[in-house]
Amino acid sequence: MAAIETDALTRRYGEVVAVDSVDLTVEQGEVFGFLGPNGAGKSTVINMLLDYTPPSSGEARVFGHPTRTEAVDIRERVGVLPDGYQLYDRLSGRRHLEFVVQARGADDDPDEILDRVGLDPEDAERNAGDYSKGMAQRLVLGMALVDDPDLLILDEPSTGLDPNGIRLMRDVIRQEVNRGATVFFSSHILGQVEAVCDRVGIMNEGRLIEVASLDEIRDTVGVGTTLHVTVDSQPDLTISDLEAMDDVSNVRADGPELTMSLSDSTAKARVISRIEDAGATVTDFETTESSLEELFAALIDEDETAEVSA
Numbered sequence: 001m002a003a004i005e006t007d008a009l010t011r012r013y014g015e016v017v018a019v020d021s022v023d024l025t026v027e028q029g030e031v032f033g034f035l036g037p038n039g040a041g042k043s044t045v046i047n048m049l050l051d052y053t054p055p056s057s058g059e060a061r062v063f064g065h066p067t068r069t070e071a072v073d074i075r076e077r078v079g080v081l082p083d084g085y086q087l088y089d090r091l092s093g094r095r096h097l098e099f100v101v102q103a104r105g106a107d108d109d110p111d112e113i114l115d116r117v118g119l120d121p122e123d124a125e126r127n128a129g130d131y132s133k134g135m136a137q138r139l140v141l142g143m144a145l146v147d148d149p150d151l152l153i154l155d156e157p158s159t160g161l162d163p164n165g166i167r168l169m170r171d172v173i174r175q176e177v178n179r180g181a182t183v184f185f186s187s188h189i190l191g192q193v194e195a196v197c198d199r200v201g202i203m204n205e206g207r208l209i210e211v212a213s214l215d216e217i218r219d220t221v222g223v224g225t226t227l228h229v230t231v232d233s234q235p236d237l238t239i240s241d242l243e244a245m246d247d248v249s250n251v252r253a254d255g256p257e258l259t260m261s262l263s264d265s266t267a268k269a270r271v272i273s274r275i276e277d278a279g280a281t282v283t284d285f286e287t288t289e290s291s292l293e294e295l296f297a298a299l300i301d302e303d304e305t306a307e308v309s310a
């Protein structure tokens, strides 16, 4: 049985289709990155999984429980770090954890959890109202870990965290998965899910436009490597000749500089030979790997272009 399953899950707010017919399956034990720009519909999907918001149509199940009728069973098995959480300013960090432990009927030791999320005993005694954004984020992560949830839902968990906090978050995710939990990690920053996620789903304007491993996404977008070449003279070649080569696309010429996208970095040697065979000498060349953020932007762009031409 899948951890999360949605069938044509849709949520409208008036004219806005916040979530548009999303079919998604997340297997148990997976770390799934749920990506998309602001307003893509990620939080709305999460709210429907927990039945905080009802779907306009379609349905979702968590561990086989339909969200509309068995939300209580779902919430017992899920730990959530929500996007816009609220802490009680006048309660200490430890009290927050004690409340969650009690409410869930769990037997966790609050101090152990505080230690796991990097809040020291002194911080634990301070009122949450005096916490920095990063400390508050650590505390809410700790609250999500209470009672060893089978599914951990993290909505933009890295907000406000410094590099140490981000590393700690990754460690916690790995520990949770090793324990057997499933992690659903929503973010608008691809780089933050890269290190921990098995697969990612990309949302744009309410639609799930891609579900794949990061390697598959690199292949799909085909802009893995950019090659910049400087030539000493004009080769007897057109841009179309270069674009006709395998693994070469998006060729641009600017004086003695040629730039192109390579979907396979080994195409570099073929391109250089082709230019030199056409009568020019390559005086310099450089390759740069596209960052995942660029791949992400390219996918969103592709989706929006497809929509315009549809």
Ligand SMILES: Nc1ncnc2c1ncn2[C@@H]1O[C@H](COP(=O)(O)OP(=O)(O)OP(=O)(O)O)[C@@H](O)[C@H]1O
Pocket: 013, 016, 017, 018, 036, 037, 038, 039, 040, 041, 042, 043, 044, 045, 083, 188
């Ligand atoms: N309660 C609401 N009432 C009206 N519109 C809403 C409501 N909640 C969300 N929306 C709209 O639905 C769309 C999706 O919002 P959602 O918060 O799910 O996006 P998101 O991907 O989580 O974005 P972010 O990364 O900014 O949190 C947006 O256009 C938003 O304005």
